[in-house]
Amino acid sequence: MKRILICLLLAASTMSACNKFLETEPEDFVTPENYYNTEADLRRALNGVYNRLIDNFGRMYSRGLFTYLSISDEFFFKSITINNIRVMEFDAGQLDIGRFWETAYQGIDRANLLLENINKPKMDETKRNVIKGEALFLRGYYYFLLVDNFGGVPLKLVSTKSPNEAFLPRSTVKEVYTQILKDMLEAEKLVSDINGYTYNETVTQTAVQAILARVYLTMAGEPLKETARYKDALEYADKVINSGRHSLSPDYKQIFINHSQDKYDLQECIWEVGMYGNQLGNAQLAGAVGIENGLECPDDKIGYSGGSVHPTARLFSLYAATDLRRDWAIAPYRYVTTNGVTTKSNYTAAQIYDRTCGKWRREYEMSTPKNRSYNSTNFPVIRYADVLLMKAEAENEVNGPSAAAYNALNMVRRRGYGKPLGTPDAAVDAPAGMDKAAFLAYIQDERARELSFEAMRKHDLIRWGLYLSKMQSLAAEITATAPSGLKYAANAAKNITPRNLVFPIPNTELTVNRLIVQNPNW
Structure with missing residues (x-):
């Protein structure tokens, strides 16, 4: 399947040290000076930016981001009783955390290098802008993964030219989100409409808009608590809904069967990692x-x-x-x-x-x-059902539990029960007459039901300010109710403390960058 191709390694740090051992310069050696000369070069470089979403070591969407990097109250790992990341017992030297950090910054550096050379080849300007938009979005998305998991991180907006470059201090969470919005909002104007594709592994306009709704909702919650962003989240969820490009697939299970069978569903699945x-x-x-x-x-x-x-x-x-x-x-x-x-x-x-x-x-x-x-x-980064639930949540925060909020929520629920999406059904629809707090609590549970195992629960609990309390209560529940041979399922929850709202800055970064300050209690 899949449109992401094997990319050429374009990291600038590999460009030194060769010709002092050789009498002649190798003719097939890739450098920025002899690359980026054609549209095909730009597209191969763009594939390299996408490529970091799939880490060979399994720390990104190939494995880690939806399993051991997203421990929450929805799952535990089988027979894990020793100290490791799967029971939330680790420190700043943990290999997977370090590799996650490094891989995200590799994606950022590749995006920076591409953007610096975007105007080099002679080519159709519309096609050039599409490539630029996708690179901008992906840079913003890598930073979103980083700030969501580590807090403030260094903002590096130029490619690495030399290993002797000055190190950067951590930017604040606010500064990182400001850059994320700058990149994604510019990308929204440049990328293509999904109607021009038969696959959904490429970033398109509704993908950018859907992720922007997620970014805005995150900014509205912990740790920034910029509640005015709920209005922005509502605007961007509505952009996706009103685009007419997406809808709920009628059969919930078929979404995931399609993934296993290498089939595309552009109506439900807005953006997937291929x-x-x-x-x-x-x-x-x-x-x-x-x-x-x-x-x-x-x-x-x-x-x-x-x-x-x-x-x-x-x-x-x-x-x-x-x-x-x-x-x-x-x-x-x-x-x-x-x-x-x-x-x-x-x-x-x-x-x-x-x-x-x-x-x-x-x-x-x-x-x-x-x-x-x-x-x-494939792994679905964002589905239309998520957009509807973000719409319901943001609508509730801005206007209370309105008819529009109920409608978005109930469409997801009806599909979950195999009911007609547009027909009210008292047996499955959310209870009428809820106040704002009760409606939010209902959405929180509905997101857990709809998006289970899709790398969203930990993220949601943190932005709602519920991660610590939910994990602490989970530890008590499992200890009290699980069969004796499965009480170890509480181990991860027991190990959660306030420091686990973010990962530690990896020791591999702290060792070389003296401007970096570690997260509290790590």
Whole structure:
């Protein structure tokens, strides 16, 4: 599948030290001076910016960002009782945290280098502007990932020319968000309409607008608490809704089956990170969606997963029994192999903690042979359902629980129960007459139901100021109610303290950059 291609390595830091060992200059050596001469060069460089969303070591959207980098009250890791990141026991030397930081800055540096050379080739100006817009957005998005996870970070807006360049101090959270908005708002005017594509791995106008709604909602909450931004979030959610480019897919489970089958759904899925292949060939752009967070299966032909990500009973109990999303998001069965024969084994009603994530099921994958650790399943960064729920939340904050807020919320709920989207249904619609606080609480639960395992719950809880209290209460719940052999599921929640609202600045950065100050209590 997938439109992200293998890119040439364009980092400027690789451009030194060669010709003093050689008598002649290599003719195929890539530098900014002999590159960026054609539209094709710019597009290859842009692929390199996208490429950092898929880290070969699994710290970005290939694995980490939707699993061990997003621990919340919706899941725990199977049989993890020792000290590591999966139980939130780590320090500033943790390898995955450092690699996450480095990979995001690699994406930023590649974007900076491309933007510095954007005007070099002679080419169609509309096409040039599209490439510029995508690069600007991606730079802003990498900074969004960084500020959301680390707090204030150094703002580097020019490419690295030499390892001897001066280091930068941390910018404030506000300063980083100001740059994010600058990049994304400019990008909105430059990128293409999604109607011109048959795939959704490229950043398009509604993708920029949807992410801007997310950015504004985040700015309205913790830690900035710029509540005036709710109005901006509402404006940008409405831009996506009123564009007419997107709608809810009628069948919830089909969204994720399509991912596993390498099919595109541009109506529901506004922007996806594209994975490619299964890491068995030369291309190193595969991911682990449905493997790290997959339905337990020991059979390679069906699609192996150790089933390491398990839902909490709290998440399970948020769904009504008639909510079709429950038994899709949370697997009602696993695969077992007996005497060489693999069959489905249904969980009992008491086996809530035994269940695994079921959104992406490898049994639907069509590419063979199947790799135990990698696949080509895309990850949805933002879906239309998320936009509707952001619309409901922002509308509630600006105008209270209006008819427009209820309508956006209820469309998502009706789809979750397999009901007609435009027809009121008292059995599934949100209760009428809620006040502003009650409506917000309802949205908070609905986001957990709709977007479970999609890397949103931790982000949401932090911006709502609920992360610490939710994790502390989760630890108590699991300790009191989980089966004796599964009480370890509380370990991550028990280890959460106020410092965990952000990750530590990695030691690899602190060691070389003396201008960096560590986050509190790390």
